[in-house]
Amino acid sequence: MPTLTVGQIPAAMREARQLGIRSVKVFAESTQRDGAGEFSVVPDALMARAVRAAKDAEPEIAVMTETCLCSYTDTGFCYVTDRHGRPDIAATTDVTSRQAVAHAAAGADIVGPASMVVGTSKGAREALNASGHESVSIMPHVIFWSSLYDGFRLTMGATPQAGSDREFQINPGKPEQFIDTALQLVGDGADMLLLEPAMFSADVLTELRKRTLAPLFPFSVSGEYTTLSHVDSATGKRDVRRLVELFTMLKRAGAEASITYAALDIARHLND
């Protein structure tokens, strides 16, 4: 998967603005890890520097972040584990809530609890309110298991070392569980919901569109980017036509907007 250094962010943001993109979502790949994910909240942590670089370059573009631990734990899990290797819910909520505050302090407009650990959205909301960041929004991820995440995990060095990261993600055979979780998150203070993987959650998007007023954002994940688009060897451009068709369908189904790694390529394609 393509990545940027912090130094490359300003140019990408300027191009995004010129092409009419109004928001970006940032993921940070940390090389420093420990058992508790504390490198995500040190002063000048990678995500905070990335957010600051983006907002300094283009203050009008909304910046969304991810609050999660898979890029910061030595296990590669999205949550802190206790000495028995079991998820430690309280510790996970504590550190991801501090991430939310750190991202907001760096200028983020929307933070995205992504571990699916119950309580992390509520925790982030309370921590943001207690630190004067009432206007920062929360967009939690609602996630079906999928092999489409493999490319992201490989790129981010976030493949769990043992077992799988399905603990809190939802079995794709249980759509009602996905819907219940999404509605519960709205009850916990989510301002909007991110649904992933985009292409395999169109049915629950349609259902949720009828059941909540919260804006719904399908997230087209790494496997969708790598399998539905490719660089055309003749033109050197990324052929994004299949992705455009996917996002057109999702818009029909009720998506507010879709999130994609191909945003710049699609905007270039549409502006051609």
Ligand SMILES: NCC(=O)CCC(=O)O
């Ligand atoms: N929490 C980060 C993701 O879910 C990314 C998935 C992907 O792009 O494959």
Ligand SMILES: [Zn+2]
């Ligand atoms: Zn994660």
